[in-house]
Amino acid sequence: MDSESILVSSSPYLIPLLVGYLLDLVFGDPYRMPHPVKLFGRLIAYGESVLNKNRYRFLKGMLMVLLLVGVTWASLLLFFFAIQNVCFVWYPVASLFVFWGLANRSLIDEARKVEYELSMNGLEAGRHQLSYIVGRDTSNLSPQQIRTATLETLSENLSDGVIAPLFYYAIGGIPLMFAYKMVNTLDSMVGYKNERYIRFGKFAARLDDVANFIPARLTAIIMAVVSASKNAFLFIRLYRKNHSSPNAGWPESALAGILNCRFGGPNLYHGKMVEKPYIGKNNREITSPDIDKACWVNHKTTIVMVVLTALVICCSTIFLSH
Numbered sequence: 001m002d003s004e005s006i007l008v009s010s011s012p013y014l015i016p017l018l019v020g021y022l023l024d025l026v027f028g029d030p031y032r033m034p035h036p037v038k039l040f041g042r043l044i045a046y047g048e049s050v051l052n053k054n055r056y057r058f059l060k061g062m063l064m065v066l067l068l069v070g071v072t073w074a075s076l077l078l079f080f081f082a083i084q085n086v087c088f089v090w091y092p093v094a095s096l097f098v099f100w101g102l103a104n105r106s107l108i109d110e111a112r113k114v115e116y117e118l119s120m121n122g123l124e125a126g127r128h129q130l131s132y133i134v135g136r137d138t139s140n141l142s143p144q145q146i147r148t149a150t151l152e153t154l155s156e157n158l159s160d161g162v163i164a165p166l167f168y169y170a171i172g173g174i175p176l177m178f179a180y181k182m183v184n185t186l187d188s189m190v191g192y193k194n195e196r197y198i199r200f201g202k203f204a205a206r207l208d209d210v211a212n213f214i215p216a217r218l219t220a221i222i223m224a225v226v227s228a229s230k231n232a233f234l235f236i237r238l239y240r241k242n243h244s245s246p247n248a249g250w251p252e253s254a255l256a257g258i259l260n261c262r263f264g265g266p267n268l269y270h271g272k273m274v275e276k277p278y279i280g281k282n283n284r285e286i287t288s289p290d291i292d293k294a295c296w297v298n299h300k301t302t303i304v305m306v307v308l309t310a311l312v313i314c315c316s317t318i319f320l321s322h
Contacts, residue, residue: 010317012084013173014310015091020098021306028105036100036178040185043068048190052200061200065186065207073179080174097174101181103161104302107154108295114150115291118143137268145267147286152263154294155223155255156248158301160184163222164215166305170312183211209246216247219301220254226300232257235280242277249279256280258297259290 007014029035047068051060076097083089110133118126126146127138134149141149164184169177187208190201220240224232235257236250242264243249256263262280266273 016094019095023099057199062203076175155251159219220250
């Protein structure tokens, strides 16, 4: 196949990828617009309220996860199969789903809101704004701790909210992309190690760990490459395991290395003090320019992943044509 034929054959997946990315870049998550993840949240909340009681909670939690993820993948597979030959429907709908599947602009906007509130309106405003995007108790955090939490969130959610969805789009299209989004939403809602969810949410948490294994490592490597930072690779090697998650330590270590700062330390989660291992040793003051630099790392990492996804799609087209 010549290059023109490859692009034409790949266009049903390339065009939605590029349009969806550009929509996310310009608009971010549409708060007032219907969103599949909001529906996912309602389904999970209903399933949890019905099933998370009495005996066999682990089995019931596993059943809910398998059912929701399976239905998400199968229903979208059938839906897109049904519209695959209707171009004027396929392209806008597929582009909209890719847009829904990405969260880089919103992630960056939320980080900038925290920094704006902290810098312009004071400590309490910064703590309050941060509480929207982290699970830890923010009521007593210092400015240093607020900015550290913001940076940790930027790096970890770059993997979960951007790179992982693109990875699954590259290998399985929109159905697999949103099956992953369901897994990630399940983990964010029931994957906690507290009394209520320790058994019911255990399968969801483990499945999310498996689903993010490759994307987290890919995220860290791309972050280090786009930043041309040898220190990032050093931090990944030294500190990637300094996290309770088998995956989050990778992108967090990369960003800590890029900025040559320290993440981790003790934090209060749901009334319980958690001693998180430190990532890095340089306990320097984190400032507003560090937040700006991290946001640009997110942008550059996303662009590289979009390009890699497009290359995978084109290579798949060539392979399937033979």
